[in-house]
């Protein structure tokens with residue numbers, strides 16, 4: 371790292387790229403906002419251009435947050451053990467998109483002339499990151515997961531400065547980039563850390579919430595998870611005798627779950643709140659939750675550890691490099707979570723949740739271990755890396 375003198379703020383121009391999922395998009399937005407706040411606190415300004423895929427989550431997030439956005443062509447290479455399948459029509463089309471995206475990104479980078487480029491992963495980060503290197507602009511890559519994603523691996527080899535979310539990532543970096551890597555943690559949206567439990571039930575319209583009972587928040591990520599939904603559905607008659615349940619299930623699953631909830635005893639059903647997606651109420655819902663049943667994507671883990679929540683993780687088995695299982699195991703090994711790493715069924719989900727509801731001391735012990743793993747200052751650390759790279 372350079373000296374703190376090198377990080378002194380000045381007016382800056384930033385290109386940010388990354389997206390595809392919330393896991394790549396929200397850390398980018400959080401870093402932009404933190405960098406802007408740091409610069410403005412010293413009377414300086416930040417000009418930002420977000421370069422992403424057209425009609426994407428990152429486009430919606432950038433534009434709703436008043437950040438200028440430009441789209442470039444991207445190509446997702448579908449990996450397969452069978453080399454014949456690699457030459458699929460979809461892959462061939464996507465491969466031709468990559469050079470087109472690099473050319474588009476190169477012209478955007480050269481016109482905008484950023485002081486620094488931040489890439490947070492996802493396929494779109496590849497053309498933009500490569501263009502940054504071609505135009506000799508400093509490139510910082512932020513990785514949310516323990517193992518580098520494919521896009522970030524390509525950019526690490528192209529000479530990016532790497533910021534990682536966990537110390538254990540450093541040993542897994544490509545040769546040559548380990549020495550310069552910085553552990554920042556995974557930036558968490560600041561509003562997530564300042565929720566108010568007493569606002570949650572009102573914000574959700576959860577009129578039957580019983581304040582005498584603990585609350586379980588179930589989340590399968592933005593799309594929802596059929597595996598989590600089905601197992602939770604099957605233990606609901608038991609769960610609702612002990613807790614309120616807020617269940618975020620994804621848009622595709624909400625109708626079927628609503629129908630099956632009609633079979634619940636009405637006295638229990640009033641403690642159940644089902645929703646496709648939790649939007650601006652998310653911080654309050656997290657503040658209210660005593661126990662969380664969740665996938666173990668990097669973004670969710672960063673939030674739950676920063677807050678110190680007792681969680682039961684059900685990893686997505688098909689996540690890249692099985693990283694969700696790795697994340698969950700890592701926390702379970704230090705008593706910072708409960709992880710269901712093999713087959714998941716209603717019986718073992720109930721067995722995992724039961725001690726957390728029965729004994730507040732058990733869940734407090736897990737919550738406090740989780741909090742010790744959290745890095746609530748990750749955005750500020752990433753800002754330090756960006757300011758150093760820009761100088």
Ligand SMILES: CC(=O)N[C@H]1[C@@H](OP(=O)(O)OP(=O)(O)OC[C@H]2O[C@@H](n3ccc(=O)[nH]c3=O)[C@H](O)[C@@H]2O)O[C@H](CO)[C@@H](O)[C@@H]1O
Pocket residue numbers: 391392393394396491514515589590591592618646647648649652666667668669670671673686689690693694
């Ligand atoms: C399917 C897939 O590819 N998953 C990957 C994706 O995760 P993905 O983006 O699906 O999940 P993450 O846990 O990283 O982030 C989800 C984000 O959405 C928010 N949220 C979720 C539900 C909701 O109703 N409201 C809401 O705001 C969560 O609070 C969190 O901030 O990128 C992550 C980071 O690279 C990886 O670790 C995951 O393995």
